[in-house]
Amino acid sequence: MNVSGESAWFDRSSWSVIEVHGNDRFDLLNRLTTNDLSSMPVGSGKQTVILTVKARIIDVVTVCSVQDRALLIASPEMAPRIQQWLRTYTIMDDVRTKDVSDATGLIEIMGPRASDVVAELTGTNPASLPLSHTVDAQIGTNDVRIVRMPSVMETSYWIIGPRPVTETVRATLEDSSEAIPMIMESEMAYMRVRNGMGEQGHEWTEAYNPLEAGMLHLTSFTKGCYIGQEVIARLDSYNKVKQRVMGFVSEGSMEEGQEVLVDGAVVGSITTVVPSMRSGTIGLGYIRGEQAHPEATVQVRKDGVVFDATIHLLPMQD
Helix, strand or coil: CCCCCCCEEEECCCCEEEEEECCCHHHHHHHHECCCCCCCCCCCEEEEEEECCCCCEEEEEEEEEECCEEEEEECCCCHHHHHHHHHHCCCCCCCEEEECCCCEEEEEEECCCHHHHHHHHHCCCCCCCCCCCEEEEEECCEEEEEEECCCCCCCEEEEEEEHHHHHHHHHHHHCCCCCCCECCHHHHHHHHHHCCCCCECCCECCCCCCCCCCCHHHCCCCCCCCCCHHHHHHHHHCCCCCEEEEEEEECCCCCCCCEEEECCEEEEEEEEEEECCCCCEEEEEEEEHHHCCCCCEEEEEECCEEEEEEEECCCCCC
């Protein structure tokens, strides 16, 4: 490998991977998620949100059409919850699920030259691959899959395959003579917050709905009924979205779970916090819509300690 600079990698092997088999797989997924999955030719893919009946977020997943099955890429440790939810609504449907997370490795290659790195690793150049779409590839004699994913950087491709194969990919990327930088967890968290990308257990929980979480682009208003659809339609039609996710910057040490205050009244909460590249902290949080004014100063409070923070549009500059 001779690609250097302008690319980096991150191990995503903690993420969940679920295979969904059966003739009715996309019909069921279409009825249980926000995006339109009614037409999914092989190789195509879409991000979508799995909702409760009250339109609260269970998880955000990428659904890929792979030959005789659908492949769901979900947040870490979410496979059991998602499988249980799918089975709840599988009545007469020809649908079967299989959790293959433990046997599957995922390596993210990101940056402007990510496609060149993937091409050298697999012999397949994914540069023309649309977002969330997938293509088959090989590493040696082993089959792998390349999926273009949303990213904190300009471009991102995930190499998905058996764990022994992705371990060889990792070893190649770490090779001292041809090394590509590995992004550390703390660096990834910082870039995620700065870019306003939600995460399971933080911005994506059953406390929030996808319109509050800034996922209007993953929500179809024309495909017909799905679980949570009536609530989403009502929130949109009557402009009843009460809060929205925003960025927060403070010279103080913000913490997850802190209340956001305006004139002493609680109007939101902080959901993610990371150290700033300058001083203090930056974070993501939810705040009532009428108070979500960019550059406005609010207070954050926990255990009686109160200090100022500034609201920022997403993505934000730190």
